[in-house]
Amino acid sequence: MANILAVDDNPDLCILLKTALERDGHRVVTCSSGADLTEALCRWSDCILLDVMMPNESGFAVCRRIREQTDAPILFLTARTDEASVLEGLGIGGDDYLTKPFRVSELRARVAAHLRRQNRVPVYRMVRGGVSFDMKGKSASYAEKELPLTRSEYAICEYLALHAGQTFTKEQIYEAVFGVDGTADDTAITQHIKNIRVKLRAAGAPETLLKTVWGVGYQWKSEN
Numbered sequence: 001m002a003n004i005l006a007v008d009d010n011p012d013l014c015i016l017l018k019t020a021l022e023r024d025g026h027r028v029v030t031c032s033s034g035a036d037l038t039e040a041l042c043r044w045s046d047c048i049l050l051d052v053m054m055p056n057e058s059g060f061a062v063c064r065r066i067r068e069q070t071d072a073p074i075l076f077l078t079a080r081t082d083e084a085s086v087l088e089g090l091g092i093g094g095d096d097y098l099t100k101p102f103r104v105s106e107l108r109a110r111v112a113a114h115l116r117r118q119n120r121v122p123v124y125r126m127v128r129g130g131v132s133f134d135m136k137g138k139s140a141s142y143a144e145k146e147l148p149l150t151r152s153e154y155a156i157c158e159y160l161a162l163h164a165g166q167t168f169t170k171e172q173i174y175e176a177v178f179g180v181d182g183t184a185d186d187t188a189i190t191q192h193i194k195n196i197r198v199k200l201r202a203a204g205a206p207e208t209l210l211k212t213v214w215g216v217g218y219q220w221k222s223e224n
Helices: 013-022 041-042 061-067 083-091 104-119 149-160 170-178 186-200
Strands: 004-006 027-031 047-051 073-080 095-101 126-128 131-134 139-142 212-214 217-221
Touching: 004 013, 004 041, 013 027, 013 104, 013 131, 013 139, 027 041, 027 061, 041 061, 047 061, 047 104, 061 083, 061 149, 073 083, 083 095, 126 149, 126 217, 131 149, 149 170, 149 186, 170 186, 170 217, 186 212
Parallel strands: 004 027, 004 047, 047 073, 073 095
Antiparallel strands: 126 131, 131 139, 212 217
């Protein structure tokens, strides 16, 4: 089951998309224009279907605007099949395109294929346990409050959050964040974790977000 966002100014097509994809067990939200896409909705989506030819703001313009808000695959729905249009769509961050009119079976197969690939590592933004990571700017926030993390603290949080639900020893965290040639001792991880917890607590984050697994190491709370 995945969260799918479909954006098309044709209400009949929106109904078709919603019906077809819900048949596969997905949760589907439809919008009639790019203006309806909030950052929260983009983060919610595991896959985005985006009409190209829409009034006011084209699908290409929407893609440019939201690409850094989400790593979800973006599939263009378009009647424009000329090579220049296809290359433009893929060049601005789109992952695939479906030519209108398309077969429902092909739509479902394409969506399923992209969702299988969705285990790829995020490169722009990530939200784990309510903490929003700007992976390009290397900063994090909780409830819209920026967390005053040092570079090392941010790196530890990002690594653990990327692997939420998995437990890592201090040695594993140290090697992943600082490399085998790091100059500090892995006991520094303990102090970094303490500092991170103080800053998370000050921002109002739950105590259980960054967990100690006694005798083993540390874990970022699983989304599940």
